[in-house]
Amino acid sequence: MTSTDLRPRSAGGAPPIRLAARLSGIRGSAIRDLLTLTARDDVLSLAGGLPAADLMPRERIAEAAERALASPTAVQYSETAGLGRLREVVAAHETGRTGRPVGPADVVVTSGSQQALDLLARALLDPGDPVAVEDPVYVGALQVLQAAGADVHPVPLDGEGMRVDVLAARLAAGFRPRLVHTVSSFHNPRGVTLGQERRRDLAGLAERYGFLVVEDDPYGLLAFDGDPPRPVAAHGDHVVRLGSASKVLAPSLRVGWLVAPPVLAAAVERLKQSTDLCGSSLTQMITAELLADEEWFAGHVVGVRRENRGRAAALTAAVDAEFGPAVTRSTPSGGMFCWLEFADGTDTAALLPRALEQGVGFVPGGAFSVDAPVDGGALRSAARLCFATYPPDLLREAVRRLARASRRPDS
Missing domain, CATH: 3.40.640.10 (Type I PLP-dependent aspartate aminotransferase-like (Major domain))
Structure with missing residues (x-):
């Protein structure tokens, strides 16, 4: 069994830190890496599966926190x-x-x-x-x-x-x-x-x-x-x-x-x-x-579902308008994600840097491949977009940016 060196041996001869061999079999998360890249203020990130901050019940959470803190067990x-x-x-x-x-x-x-x-x-x-x-x-x-x-x-x-x-x-x-x-x-x-x-x-x-x-x-x-x-x-x-x-x-x-x-x-x-x-x-x-609080929770979930339905509709309509037959897409019926496939075989891993230059992020389909993590295999022309994070106007702008990036030739 081999192990992985965290750093090269220092000039003074100190031994390197060695990591367990099991780490060599774990693929890094492209999504985790993308969250760092897309944290810039100028990037609209459709990459992470992030629920909308504006739909989170912050006031209700604060009230519950205040009551909880009245107990020493909290x-x-x-x-x-x-x-x-x-x-x-x-x-x-x-x-x-x-x-x-x-x-x-x-x-x-x-x-x-x-x-x-x-x-x-x-x-x-x-x-x-x-x-x-x-x-x-x-x-x-x-x-x-x-x-x-x-x-x-x-x-x-x-x-x-x-x-x-x-x-x-x-x-x-x-x-x-x-x-x-x-x-x-x-x-x-x-x-x-x-x-x-x-x-x-x-x-x-x-x-x-x-x-x-x-x-x-x-x-x-x-x-x-x-x-x-x-x-x-x-x-x-x-x-x-x-x-x-x-x-x-x-x-x-x-x-x-x-x-x-x-x-x-x-x-x-x-x-x-x-x-x-x-x-x-x-x-x-x-x-x-x-x-x-079943009545409150049910009403809260209904509101999230209603808002997400509108956001999914905005994103998919924008994809249809900007890409037409060049892209096939899923029709979300719930959840947070829309799946795209480029008909011309666009390599979405190569598209991603151009998209970030245009101010939009997504996850290339190859990141989700079991057997082909390097080139993406059959998923290399696919992309995952999250529609839950932003309101409709920002989703439409994000898709416009993605369309501009897809029209730019590889450099």
């Missing part, structure tokens, strides 16, 4: 698995979503759903264990699985989400994953939603072949019209659900959760003890109050 250590009140609220919320009984012992509160995914992978996977992910893939999931040393197998997507039929054929041929990860509703990055029949089929395959489905669901409540999609977990017991307050309340609360059978939840709790001991009592108390 500034004290908390239980590793999360405050009891928040776990009760999440359990009730998940019971309503799935139609299956969920108890507080099934819930572990985490620092965002990304920590939940990391702890889950550490609890379940040994190096070399096979796992299945969607392709294009949520980059955060890919990084976690690579860090765990998993053998990652991509499963293609279409307009109804993961090709569960492709997964079924591979399972019949002998593929035995430890887990299957899916962003089932309003997929990141493709924006598609797993159809209900496929959800039933996926849950059934998990029962038959003994793997766990990890249902990563930060966007499920953000359907533009109608009820949120019924979770995969509604159809079987071999499903672990990940949730988050980031997209529906505020990312800075850093409150996510994992819902799993008690034996797995207990294992995750033990790992969490070695990671951070516990989360923030203050932000958990705030989140518990807001989620428990």
